[in-house]
Amino acid sequence: MTILPPVSEAFTKHLPKIELHAHLSGSITRECLHEIWVRKISQNPQLAVDDPCVLMPPGKVDYGLNIFFDVFSKSIYHLCNDLDSISYATTSVLNDFQNDGVRYLELRTTPREIHDDRGNITVSKEYYILTVLDAIDTFRKRQSQIDEVDRMSVYLILSIDRARDTSASAMEVVDLAIKHRNIKNNQLAIVGIDLCGNPTKGDVSIFGRAFAHAKAHDLKITLHFAETASSGDPKELETLLSFDPDRLGHVIHVPDGIKEKIADKGLGLELCLSCNVHAKMIDGSFEDHHFGYWWMKNCPVTLCTDDVGFFCSPVSNEYYLASKHFGLGCSDLVALCKRGVGSIFGGEHEKNRLWHLLENYIKG
Numbered sequence: 001m002t003i004l005p006p007v008s009e010a011f012t013k014h015l016p017k018i019e020l021h022a023h024l025s026g027s028i029t030r031e032c033l034h035e036i037w038v039r040k041i042s043q044n045p046q047l048a049v050d051d052p053c054v055l056m057p058p059g060k061v062d063y064g065l066n067i068f069f070d071v072f073s074k075s076i077y078h079l080c081n082d083l084d085s086i087s088y089a090t091t092s093v094l095n096d097f098q099n100d101g102v103r104y105l106e107l108r109t110t111p112r113e114i115h116d117d118r119g120n121i122t123v124s125k126e127y128y129i130l131t132v133l134d135a136i137d138t139f140r141k142r143q144s145q146i147d148e149v150d151r152m153s154v155y156l157i158l159s160i161d162r163a164r165d166t167s168a169s170a171m172e173v174v175d176l177a178i179k180h181r182n183i184k185n186n187q188l189a190i191v192g193i194d195l196c197g198n199p200t201k202g203d204v205s206i207f208g209r210a211f212a213h214a215k216a217h218d219l220k221i222t223l224h225f226a227e228t229a230s231s232g233d234p235k236e237l238e239t240l241l242s243f244d245p246d247r248l249g250h251v252i253h254v255p256d257g258i259k260e261k262i263a264d265k266g267l268g269l270e271l272c273l274s275c276n277v278h279a280k281m282i283d284g285s286f287e288d289h290h291f292g293y294w295w296m297k298n299c300p301v302t303l304c305t306d307d308v309g310f311f312c313s314p315v316s317n318e319y320y321l322a323s324k325h326f327g328l329g330c331s332d333l334v335a336l337c338k339r340g341v342g343s344i345f346g347g348e349h350e351k352n353r354l355w356h357l358l359e360n361y362i363k364g
């Protein structure tokens, strides 16, 4: 039997981790956003966008949902609004996850159409996706030059935004995923469709057709689920379950009967400790988080960051927090990672690779 050391930050950093719930634009560090702003201001001193450090000053992590969604439209989307900035930010996010010991990443992003001041389209949704995919392709090529244990696999999930998308634009997101699912050399790149966006807005029932279309084309489905009390209405949750999801994100305000259904189906759960605590999406603090409930159930639970650019807690720290507040030892953390691997969308070869990495981590 291998005797494992007590959990330390070094242990959680080197643990081969998976990250399944990370929004691209919310994962960009404020330092990276600031660099983009500096470059833009040097090219155009008249730029009418504030330094991102105004809305995201160093050390600030207490973004309640009432202000959180505004930061995207007021700052981040005005900075990442050209192909160079989108590519630079994507590469920066990929490097950050890899440097934190993430060995398998499913990044998600909402196809975004970008306009100039006169309303003309400067970047189409398709070009936005192609730019992100191109950054992923370049990142993948670099992986073959590094040690196998340090490599990070990356896949993309396309998001439908419940507050901004219509039934028709949601279908367009799924069509883009089908069209660009494989990138160069026929490599699989887009693995699923997500439903995200401000949970206090929108009617989720209008997206049924889009998710059925995704299923029919073998795309996996993950849904933001019961993030707020208003989006925890049983009718909404039953509608979401009728989309036949493979995984659910957040699962906070879930009535008991629906909890049982989730456990019976063995759905993968993407839980975000720091996000939920700092955004005050749960009552109380870390020790009150519903991770404590789901960890005891049979579901594949994965610890995720959601928007590390806002909440500043990388995946390694989420594992450290789980250990600290729920008394998990090193072997529990490895078991938690192994359980989550079963719910990845990247296929059997990726699952086998990760189980192998985790086995070797325990032995080493």
Ligand SMILES: CNc1ncnc2c1ncn2[C@@H]1O[C@H](COP(=O)(O)O)[C@@H](O)[C@H]1O
Pocket: 023, 024, 025, 026, 072, 108, 109, 110, 111, 159, 161, 196, 197, 198, 199, 224, 227, 275, 279, 306, 307
């Ligand atoms: C509390 N957590 C959350 N709940 C719901 N939706 C969220 C989210 N965090 C991020 N997003 C969604 O992801 C977009 C940013 O990334 P992309 O532009 O797609 O790369 C946000 O505009 C929001 O729609």
